[in-house]
Amino acid sequence: MEGLSKNEEVGVGVQQIADYEIVQQLGEGSGGQVWLGRTPARLEISDDVVAIKTLSHAASDADFARLTDYLQLYASISSPNLVRLFDVGQQGNIIYLAGEYLPAGSLARPSRPFSRVDVLRAMADISRGAHALHEIGIAHRSIRPGNAMIGDHGAKLGDIGLSQLLSPGQTVTGTSRVSVIEYLPPELVQGQQASRASDVWALGATLHKVLTGQPLYPGLPTESLVSALRHILNERPTMGDALRNGERHIIEASVAVDPSERPSTAEALAIAIATEADRQAEKART
Numbered sequence: 001m002e003g004l005s006k007n008e009e010v011g012v013g014v015q016q017i018a019d020y021e022i023v024q025q026l027g028e029g030s031g032g033q034v035w036l037g038r039t040p041a042r043l044e045i046s047d048d049v050v051a052i053k054t055l056s057h058a059a060s061d062a063d064f065a066r067l068t069d070y071l072q073l074y075a076s077i078s079s080p081n082l083v084r085l086f087d088v089g090q091q092g093n094i095i096y097l098a099g100e101y102l103p104a105g106s107l108a109r110p111s112r113p114f115s116r117v118d119v120l121r122a123m124a125d126i127s128r129g130a131h132a133l134h135e136i137g138i139a140h141r142s143i144r145p146g147n148a149m150i151g152d153h154g155a156k157l158g159d160i161g162l163s164q165l166l167s168p169g170q171t172v173t174g175t176s177r178v179s180v181i182e183y184l185p186p187e188l189v190q191g192q193q194a195s196r197a198s199d200v201w202a203l204g205a206t207l208h209k210v211l212t213g214q215p216l217y218p219g220l221p222t223e224s225l226v227s228a229l230r231h232i233l234n235e236r237p238t239m240g241d242a243l244r245n246g247e248r249h250i251i252e253a254s255v256a257v258d259p260s261e262r263p264s265t266a267e268a269l270a271i272a273i274a275t276e277a278d279r280q281a282e283k284a285r286t
């Protein structure tokens, strides 16, 4: 079958992306569309199918070069808590990333019931995944429930590699939707570089959302991005009522305005969350 011609949009009814035979569309997100595709033999992996993300913004050669460099760097980390990335390619204007397919979805919409302890354990895993990325000098920059993917043996941080595509100089307003800015720490809104600490904030905001179902900023204006960003700079996060004390302490520390007051690493946060999970599990037994 022919691949897509240059400039052709990947759209409904697509059957082939590069040498991937498309089985179905899995969804659509902030950066583009996600497809289920059959694994070409050249990848030499045991997975029969992979999740392929096609990026909707026009990609430059520089974007592609950055992404392939990143893939090489990324291949050097092995963490059970990061979604595996197998391939990056370009077809016409379209860049695609092929990675591990996780049929159970994400914590944003889990495909099976999750107990509170399960949620905490999953978030400890996601924090460990973030730490593994940080250890090679990369900030994820879009940690949120929809990127906390559920695996067979623990949770895995997804959308790895996408942040590498956003050019370093790109502003928050240029890249964000109102629905994701509740995961942005104030220092990023002010234009600072992403860091371990900014990912720790996003982990705290994600933990808050998956435990309470509520956003950190209940009054966030949604009519315009600018007013939403202003709100983040002027207001403090509000802790949901449904939080247990131990959870509240962890989240409050993670979303401290001063980055130096947050847990110093995502691993430290992972340990705190896992300890809280153990404590709750123990309490449920007695």
Ligand SMILES: Nc1ncnc2c1ncn2[C@@H]1O[C@H](COP(=O)(O)OP(=O)(O)O)[C@@H](O)[C@H]1O
Pocket: 026, 027, 028, 029, 030, 031, 032, 033, 034, 051, 083, 099, 100, 101, 102, 103, 105, 106, 146, 147, 158, 159
């Ligand atoms: N590796 C994957 N395996 C299975 N489903 C995935 C995978 N990656 C993304 N999806 C699904 O595709 C949809 C869109 O994902 P994505 O583009 O990453 O959205 P978002 O921008 O919200 O992160 C979501 O429903 C997500 O659960």
Ligand SMILES: [Mg+2]
Pocket: 029, 146, 147, 158, 159
């Ligand atoms: Mg995603």
